[in-house]
Amino acid sequence: MTIALQVLISGLAAGGVYGLFAAGHSLIYRLTGIVNFAFGDLVGLGIFATLLVLAGTSPVTQAGAHEPRFLLALVVGLACCVGASAATYFGLVQPYLGRGSTIGWVAGTVAVAFAIRAAIGAVFQRSSYVFPDPLPFHRVGRAGFVGIGGAQVQARAFFVIGLALALALGSAWLLERTRFGRALRAVADDGEGARIVGVPVDLFVGLAFGLVGALAMLAAIAAAPGEAVSSNTGTLLGLKGLVAALAVRFGPPLYAFVAGLVLGVVEAAIANVHLGGWQLGPAYREVLPLLFVLLFISVWPSREALEERE
Amino acid sequence: MTAAALARTTGAELRRAAGEARGAWSPAAWVAAVALAIGLLVPFLGLGLRMDALASTVYLAVAATGLGLTVGAAGLPSLGAGAFVAIGAFTSALLMARAGWPLEPAALCGALAALAAGLISGGVVRLRPAFVAVSTWLLAWLVWLFLFAFPSVSGGSQGLIVPERTLLGLSATPTVHYEAALVLLVLSLLAIAAVRRGAFGLELSALRQHPPLATSLGVPLARRRLGAFAASAAIAGLAGGLSVQLAAVADPAAYDPFLSFKLLVAVLLGGAAATLGPAVGVAALGLIGLVSDPLARLLQLPLERFDTAVAAFLLLFVLALGGDGIIPWLSPWLPRFRRTRPPVTPRQGGRSGTRAALKVEGLTKAFGGVVALDGLSLELAPGETAALVGPNGSGKTTALRLISGAMQPDGGRVLFGGRDLTEAPTRERVRLGVARTLQTTSAFTELTALEEPVARAAALNALALVGLEQQADVPIPELTSSQRRLVGLASALATEPHVLLVDEPAAGVGAEELEPLARVLAEIGRQGVAVLLVEHNLRLVRMAAERMIVLAAGEVVAEGTVAEVGESELVRQAYLGAQRL
Numbered sequence: 001m002t003i004a005l006q007v008l009i010s011g012l013a014a015g016g017v018y019g020l021f022a023a024g025h026s027l028i029y030r031l032t033g034i035v036n037f038a039f040g041d042l043v044g045l046g047i048f049a050t051l052l053v054l055a056g057t058s059p060v061t062q063a064g065a066h067e068p069r070f071l072l073a074l075v076v077g078l079a080c081c082v083g084a085s086a087a088t089y090f091g092l093v094q095p096y097l098g099r100g101s102t103i104g105w106v107a108g109t110v111a112v113a114f115a116i117r118a119a120i121g122a123v124f125q126r127s128s129y130v131f132p133d134p135l136p137f138h139r140v141g142r143a144g145f146v147g148i149g150g151a152q153v154q155a156r157a158f159f160v161i162g163l164a165l166a167l168a169l170g171s172a173w174l175l176e177r178t179r180f181g182r183a184l185r186a187v188a189d190d191g192e193g194a195r196i197v198g199v200p201v202d203l204f205v206g207l208a209f210g211l212v213g214a215l216a217m218l219a220a221i222a223a224a225p226g227e228a229v230s231s232n233t234g235t236l237l238g239l240k241g242l243v244a245a246l247a248v249r250f251g252p253p254l255y256a257f258v259a260g261l262v263l264g265v266v267e268a269a270i271a272n273v274h275l276g277g278w279q280l281g282p283a284y285r286e287v288l289p290l291l292f293v294l295l296f297i298s299v300w301p302s303r304e305a306l307e308e309r310e
Numbered sequence: 311m312t313a314a315a316l317a318r319t320t321g322a323e324l325r326r327a328a329g330e331a332r333g334a335w336s337p338a339a340w341v342a343a344v345a346l347a348i349g350l351l352v353p354f355l356g357l358g359l360r361m362d363a364l365a366s367t368v369y370l371a372v373a374a375t376g377l378g379l380t381v382g383a384a385g386l387p388s389l390g391a392g393a394f395v396a397i398g399a400f401t402s403a404l405l406m407a408r409a410g411w412p413l414e415p416a417a418l419c420g421a422l423a424a425l426a427a428g429l430i431s432g433g434v435v436r437l438r439p440a441f442v443a444v445s446t447w448l449l450a451w452l453v454w455l456f457l458f459a460f461p462s463v464s465g466g467s468q469g470l471i472v473p474e475r476t477l478l479g480l481s482a483t484p485t486v487h488y489e490a491a492l493v494l495l496v497l498s499l500l501a502i503a504a505v506r507r508g509a510f511g512l513e514l515s516a517l518r519q520h521p522p523l524a525t526s527l528g529v530p531l532a533r534r535r536l537g538a539f540a541a542s543a544a545i546a547g548l549a550g551g552l553s554v555q556l557a558a559v560a561d562p563a564a565y566d567p568f569l570s571f572k573l574l575v576a577v578l579l580g581g582a583a584a585t586l587g588p589a590v591g592v593a594a595l596g597l598i599g600l601v602s603d604p605l606a607r608l609l610q611l612p613l614e615r616f617d618t619a620v621a622a623f624l625l626l627f628v629l630a631l632g633g634d635g636i637i638p639w640l641s642p643w644l645p646r647f648r649r650t651r652p653p654v655t656p657r658q659g660g661r662s663g664t665r666a667a668l669k670v671e672g673l674t675k676a677f678g679g680v681v682a683l684d685g686l687s688l689e690l691a692p693g694e695t696a697a698l699v700g701p702n703g704s705g706k707t708t709a710l711r712l713i714s715g716a717m718q719p720d721g722g723r724v725l726f727g728g729r730d731l732t733e734a735p736t737r738e739r740v741r742l743g744v745a746r747t748l749q750t751t752s753a754f755t756e757l758t759a760l761e762e763p764v765a766r767a768a769a770l771n772a773l774a775l776v777g778l779e780q781q782a783d784v785p786i787p788e789l790t791s792s793q794r795r796l797v798g799l800a801s802a803l804a805t806e807p808h809v810l811l812v813d814e815p816a817a818g819v820g821a822e823e824l825e826p827l828a829r830v831l832a833e834i835g836r837q838g839v840a841v842l843l844v845e846h847n848l849r850l851v852r853m854a855a856e857r858m859i860v861l862a863a864g865e866v867v868a869e870g871t872v873a874e875v876g877e878s879e880l881v882r883q884a885y886l887g888a889q890r891l
Contacts (some may be wrong), residue, residue, distance in 0.1 A: 029440065033440060034440060035440050035443060035444050037389075037443075037447065092626070092629070101633065102385075102387050102439035102440065102443070103381065103385075103387050103578065103582070103633070104629055104633055106387040106389065106439075106440075106443045107387075107574060107575075107578055107625055107629060107633075108625075108626065108629055110389060110447075110571055110574075111571075111575075111621075111622040111623075111625040111626050111629075112622070112626075114568065114571055114618045114619070114621065114622040115618075115619055115622035115623060115626075117615075117618065118615045118616070118618040118619035118622065119619065121612065121615040122611050122612070122615055122616075122619075125612065239448070239451055242444060242447070242448065243448065246441075246444055246445070246448070282459075283459040283460055284459070285459075286455045286459065287452065287455055287456050287459050290448055290451065290452045290455065291452060293448070294431065294434075294445060294448055294449060294452065297433075297434065297437070297441065297445055298430075298431060298432075298433030298434045298445065299433055301433075301434075301436065301437055301441070305437050305438060305441050306436055306437060306438070307436060307437060307438050307439075307521050307531060
């Protein structure tokens with residue numbers, strides 16, 4: 001019971017971040033029919049831009065952030081992420097959409113992913129960094145851990161879960177209730193039709209690229225001080241988002257978000273849960289969900305995922 | 311397609327290609343032979359080259375050439391080629407290091423393991439390209455994460471030490487590996503070139519250019535693509551299984567998703583459209599490495615990071631230039647192999663066997679709450695031409711789709727010659743003799759008129775039937791739109807159907823072209839093919855059809871000879887508008 005609670009809370013915290021990546025992937029797919037393979041790395045770019053402004057490239061301690069400086073760093077990081085995401089859309093995705101060239105946007109976004117990872121690795125040459133913590137979680141409970149029903153849980157986990165939920169519900173509201181959201185849904189329904197009735201499709205889709213990047217980046221930064229960050233951090237989060245989005249076969253963004261939450265809990269369970277003397281262990285944590293989702297989509301694709309017969 | 315069947319066709323294609331090559335021995339062939347001879351002699355010229363680096367580059371070229379079949383011929387955006395190299399490499403390395411196997415069988419097992427992985431993950435080839443890209447990308451990560459998570463298999467960060475071995479009876483030095491890799495490269499190039507030019511390659515090409523049209527002609531989409539995907543995987547696995555012994559250690563870090571990306575970059579850099587493209591792409595990457603590696607050392611940047619960035623920027627550069635790659639750019643200046651088309655002799659007579667009638671009973675289909683077709687029943691006698699007419703939205707095209715198998719009905723049956731075809735897939739119906747045309751004019755823009763009917767012996771017959779035998783070798787984009795429409799008709803005819811379903815052949819056709827079209831349809835009928843003509847244009851219906859079935863709101867409202875139905879005032883007013891027959 002104790003361990004179940006621990007798994008659930010830490011899993012939901014990780015899953016909340018995965019979920020925002022998954023929702024971003026699925027929104028972009030539904031808007032454009034493409035998958036942005038650079039999504040994770042674009043967010044990684046924002047995280048490291050934030051880190052650069054905060055602490056330079058030197059290793060930092062966890063409590064080294066001051067609030068005004070942190071806000072400035074966050075704004076710079078968000079600007080980098082949003083700008084680079086929109087640039088990826090206008091430079092590498094949109095030109096190929098018109099031509100119907102799949103290989104163009106696939107190769108283009110993957111190239112951006114590797115280019116960003118290379119650039120981050122060239123500037124930040126250590127294998128991992130500690131992300132400074134603007135919020136004083138280490139003062140909560142015992143060195144940042146609180147006990148619930150016998151379980152020791154990072155206080156940060158609750159903050160991350162809350163933030164992820166707030167961002168997910170906020171963007172759901174945005175899609176449902178605002179003119180911008182309605183326009184996006186119109187584009188997802190019928191891009192050409194939306195263009196004809198006067199929706200500035202390219203501008204709005206470019207904005208959506210930036211917006212999903214910003215949302216995912218906020219969640220990732222909230223979780224970042226919990227563990228070491230490296231140039232792989234963004235890549236792996238993007239990958240988890242893809243796994244969750246593929247599990248719902250790029251369905252509605254809110255489904256993808258929930259799939260992300262589930263993925264987080266499943267990963268934590270695989271790593272920690274003993275059933276009698278039998279335990280899968282951390283080695284299976286990342287491999288098993290990936291394998292399962294791949295087999296799932298290969299054996300049981302949705303009608304929309306199948307190559308159209310006519 | 312099973313591996314055995316693939317091997318059989320490949321063998322046949324190789325023999326045919328060898329025969330053709332003898333017939334077409336040209337300056338280009340001499341250039342190729344001399345280049346190969348120089349390549350084989352390179353180690354003995356005392357150039358001071360690092361043979362191990364050279365040999366591993368050639369192995370990479372083998373894997374890239376295999377990937378060319380998936381990316382170039384089948385048009386599938388695979389981001390997982392490196393996964394198959396890794397599977398081949400670690401299978402082979404484990405067998406050599408743990409079980410003491412010799413190199414050759416270990417590498418073959420590596421290829422088989424990669425083939426198996428390709429077949430298992432190959433279900434994704436049925437999916438849309440975006441899903442193929444995502445799934446193969448996840449596969450690349452899965453294999454890499456697996457290697458890191460399970461050091462008991464991969465040797466962890468140390469890697470697996472691979473013992474010394476012999477290769478084809480010689481001690482496996484880098485030079486021996488180089489020669490073996492070069493021979494393997496040439497063999498795989500020849501095999502893939504032959505496959506791409508054969509029937510399999512044409513079907514892949516048709517699937518790449520227009521999946522709906524190709525499947526409507528009975529090309530089995532999943533099987534053909536799976537064949538290409540699995541063959542690529544096996545070739546990559548073989549290259550991985552051999553090259554791992556050359557490297558002397560199987561290091562998981564060398565098989566990260568970047569390897570998959572690098573292979574894709576090589577394919578696109580060299581040109582996916584050309585068989586030789588991927589190998590040229592690997593060579594180009596290698597040459598660029600000669601410049602960029604010293605530069606990285608000069609700038610004190612980590613080498614592997616720099617490699618990644620160089621490959622990424624090269625790819626962005628190629629894409630910015632239009633994405634064709636080196637070989638297509640150079641093609642105006644390259645010597646050409648004379649392209650001879652396999653001799654096709656027109657056959658006498660059509661399909662043998664008894665002609666059968668098509669019978670449709672109570673077909674029903676609803677989309678959400680909208681009933682598109684409500685209990686359609688009709689019969690088509692052998693050799694008869696009937697027209698299915700009705701206003702927009704009356705269910706004509708839905709009926710055609712249900713009969714051809716592009717869509718499953720909610721209720722009712724499709725019978726052909728007494729066989730129930732209601733559940734049968736399109737290709738089974740085409741095989742039995744029920745074919746259809748699509749409303750679009752032909753969209754296989756890269757083929758010639760003869761190639762479009764997917765290289766069947768019946769192709770010339772079919773072209774003759776529509777009056778295009780003189781245009782057999784003309785590239786499709788150079789035909790007029792009405793000729794292209796006829797090519798589409800010929801494609802369906804080349805499947806030698808008993809029943810031909812024709813979808814609005816007169817859409818967008820000028821008044822003066824109606825008569826020739828009607829003559830072609832009449833000629834098709836005279837050959838004993840039953841034709842179901844779905845058509846708006848009543849002039850064409852009157853010229854071509856004997857019987858007429860009028861649909862409205864998913865139901866048959868009138869049926870009879872063209873004259874009878876045309877005279878029915880009720881039908882004319884309600885469904886045919888003011889148009890006079």
